[in-house]
Amino acid sequence: MPLTRKAYRAAILHSIADPAEVGIEASYEYFEDGLLVVDNGQISALGHASELLASLPADIEITHYQDALITPGFIDTHIHLPQTGMVGAYGEQLLDWLNTYTFPCESQFTDQAHAEEVAGIFIKELLRNGTTTALVFGSVHPQSVNAFFEAAQKLDLRMIAGKVMMDRNAPDYLTDTAESSYLESKALIERWHGKGRLHYAVTPRFAPTSTPEQLTLAGQLLGEYPDLYMQTHISENLQEVEWVKELFPERKGYLDVYDHYQLLGERSVFAHGVHLCDDECARLAQTGSAVAFCPTSNLFLGSGLFNLPMAEKHKLNVGLGTDVGGGTSFSLLQTLNEAYKVMQLQGARLSPFKSLYLATLGGARALRLEERIGTLQPGTDADFLVLDYNATPLLSYRLKQSKSIAETLFVLMTLGDDRTVAQTYAAGNLVHQR
Template identity: 65%
Template sequence: MSRLFHRGQILHFLGDPSQGAEESYEYFPDGGLLIDDGKVIAVDHASVLLSSLPRNTEIREHPSALLVPGFIDTHIHYPQMDIIGAHGEQLLEWLDKYVFPTEAQFGDFAHAQAVAKRFLAELLRNGTTTALVFGTVHPESVDAFFGEAEALNLRMIAGKVMMDRNAPEFLRDTAASSYTQSKALIERWHGKGRLRYAVTPRFAPTSTPEQLKAAGRLLREHPGVYLHTHMSENLNEIAWVEELFPHLDHYLHSYDDAGLLGRRSVFAHCVHLSEAEWQRMAETQSNIAFCPTSNLFLGSGLFPLAKAESCGVHAGLGTDIGAGTSFSLLETMDEAYKVQQLQGHSLTPFKSFYLATLGGARALDLEAQLGNFLPGKEADFLVLDLAATPLLKQRMAHCENLFETLFVLSTLGDDRCIRETWIMGDCKYQRDTAADCTMQHDQQSQQSQERQTTQSAAQQGE
C-alpha cells in the first residue's frame, strides 16, 4: 500500500464529550491525515505536516468534505437484511412471523454468501467499517460471512446463534452441538486477519441454562472472544424471562449466572434495566448497543443514555438491521437524538459522532486499534460530503460553527453523504464509482473462496 496524505476538514475524538466537550475532540479546518501501510502516521493541521512530508507521498484533496474515523455498528443481523421494513409487530411476534422463517435459509452456504456479499456492500456504502454481527444457528452462515469480510480486509466480529428452546425445531441446536460448532468456528476464524468471534446466544428465552453455561465455557476457554446477545428490549420479553428463570433476581442474572458478563460482553438494547442491573453492568465493565431505530420501530421503549453515562457503562450505536430500518449510522444518530429528546435529555452532535466512532470502539474493546486518528491506529475512515444533496448544501451554508455542521449532518445526512469509505488505507467504496468497487469485491471474494476450497481439500487429504 502506498503512502497517502489526505487533506480536508478532519474531526476525531479523544474522549467522551459528556465528560468534557472541549477536550474530547480535535478538529482541523484544513487538516492533514498521513497514512502508510494501512496505519495512521500523523494527523494535524495541513500546514504543519506538508513541510515535512516524505518524498513521493501522494496527496489527495477532499474539498467540501469532512474526514472522520469509520463508523462502528455495535449490533446488527446480517441474515435479516431481506426483511428490513417488515410491517406491524412487536418483538416476540416479529421474530415468529418474519425472522425465524428468513433465517431458516442460511444453512445453504451459497445463499448465506450471496446475502453476506450484499450486506457488506451496504455497510461500506453507509460508511460502516466495523460491526458486531449476528449470524444464524447455522455454522455455514458464519463461514460465509467471514469469508466475504476477509476478502475486503474488514475488521468484523460475528458468531453463530446458540438457540436450543422456544424456537422452531428447524432452527434449534443443543447445548452440546452449539458448544462444538462454536468452538470449531472460533478455531477457524477468531484472530484470522482482522476478524474476531462472538459467542452468540440469541437471548435468554431461547437458551436453556445448560446452553448459557456452555457459552460461558467458551468464553473461559478462549480469552479474547466476545459475548453478543440481547437483553431487556421489550416488557413482554422481560416478563417471559421471569417465568423461565423464577429463581433469579432479574434478567441480567440469567447471563451473570452463566459467566457471560465482562469487558467484551455486548448486550443489545437494555431499555428497561433495574438499578441492580445497571450497577452490575458497571461492575463487570459490560457494554451496551444503543439501537434507537429498532426500539422505536418495534415499540420497545426509550433507551436511557444519561443513565448509562452516570453509571460509567460504555455504549455504542447499533442499527439492529432488520428491526432497524436503515444501515446508516447518520440516520441512527437522528433517531438517537429524538429518543433522548423524549426523555428530556439533549444529545449533542459531538456525543452522537463519538458514539459512532470512538464510543463504539470502546464498547467493543477496540480502542487500541480503531475509533480515532492517533498514530498507529488502523486507517479506516470516511470522506463525508457536506454538499451531498441540494438541501444539505443549502443548510450547510447557514452553519456558523462545527456544532451546527455536525448536527445538520446527523439530522439530514444519510448514505448519500458517504463520498468514500477507506479500509486500512485502501478505498473500498466511492459513491460515484460504486460499480467498479463492487466488481473488485467480486474478484476478491472469488479468490478467497478458491483459497478456502483449496485449504479444505488439503485438510481432507491429510
C-alpha cells in the same frame, strides 16, 4: 511488501474522549484544513495541513477533498446479517415479529449459496453507509458466519461475528442443541478468531431461546478462549422481560440470568437495555460489559426509550447499533438522527459531539478496540470516511448556513444518510466509492 504512503487533506474531526466525562470542548479534535497521513494501512500522522505538508516527501500522493469532512469509520455494535432480507417488515412488536418474519427469513441460511449472496450484499451496505466495524449476529447455521468472514477477510475489514446459539422456544427448523452449538462455535473460533482483523463472538440469541445447559456451555467457551466476545440481547421489550422471569424464576432478574452463567465481562455486549434498572447498569459497568443503544429499532418495534443519562451516571460503556432488521437503516447517521429524538422524548439532550463519540470511539471502547479503531490517532488502523457536504441539494444548501463545526456535524446527522458517504477506507484501502 512495498511501502505505501498516502495523505488525505480535508476538514478532519474525531473524538478523543467521552463528552460526558471531560466536557464537550475537550472531547474532540477538529482541523479545519487537516492532513491525515497513512502508511501501510495505519495512520502515521494527523494535524493541520499547514504544519504537516513541509514534512512530507515531495512525491507523496495527496488526495485533497473540497467541501468534505474526514471522520473515523463508524462502528455498529449490534446488527443481524440474516435479517437483511426482511428489513422494514410491517406491524409487530418484538416477540410476534420474531415468529412472523425473522425466523422464516433466517431459515434460508441452511443454503450456502444464499449465505454467500447475503453476506456480499450486507458488507456492501455496511461500507456504503460508512460502517467499517460491526458486531454481527449470524443465523444458527455455521455457514452464515463462514460466508460473512470470508467476504470480510477479502477486504481486510475489522469485523466481529458469531453463530446464534438457540436450542428452545424457536421453530424446530431453526434450533441447534446445547452440544452442537458448543461444537460448531468452537470450530468457527478455531477457524476465524484472530485471523487478520477478524474476531469471534459467542452468540446466545437471548435468554428465552437458550436452555440453562446451552448458557453454561456459552460461558465455558468464554473461559476457554479469554479474548472472545460475547453478544446477546437484554431488556428490549416488557413482554420479553416478563417471559425471562417465568423461564428463570430462580434468578433475581434478566441480567442475573446472564451473570449466573458467567456471560458478563470486558468483551460482552448486550443489545438494547431499554428496561434496565439502576442496579443492572451498575453491575454491567462493574464487570466492564457494554450496551448497544439501538434507537431506530427500539422506535420501530415500539420497545421503549433507552436511558442514556442513567448509563452515563454509572460510567457504563455504550455503543450504537442499527439492529437491522429491527432497525430500518444501515446508516449510523440515520441511527443518530433517531437517537437524538429518543433523548428529546426523555427531556435530555444529545450533543452532536456525543453522537460522534457513540458512533466511533464509544463503539470502539465498548468493543475494547480503542487502541486500534474509533479515532484517527497515529498508530491506529486507517479506517476512515469522507463525508460529502454536497451529497444532496438540501444538505448542500443547509450547510452553507452553518456557522460552526457543531452545527455542521448535527446537520450531517439529521439530513445525512448513505449518500453522504463519498468514500470509505478500511486499513488504508478504498473499500467503497459512491
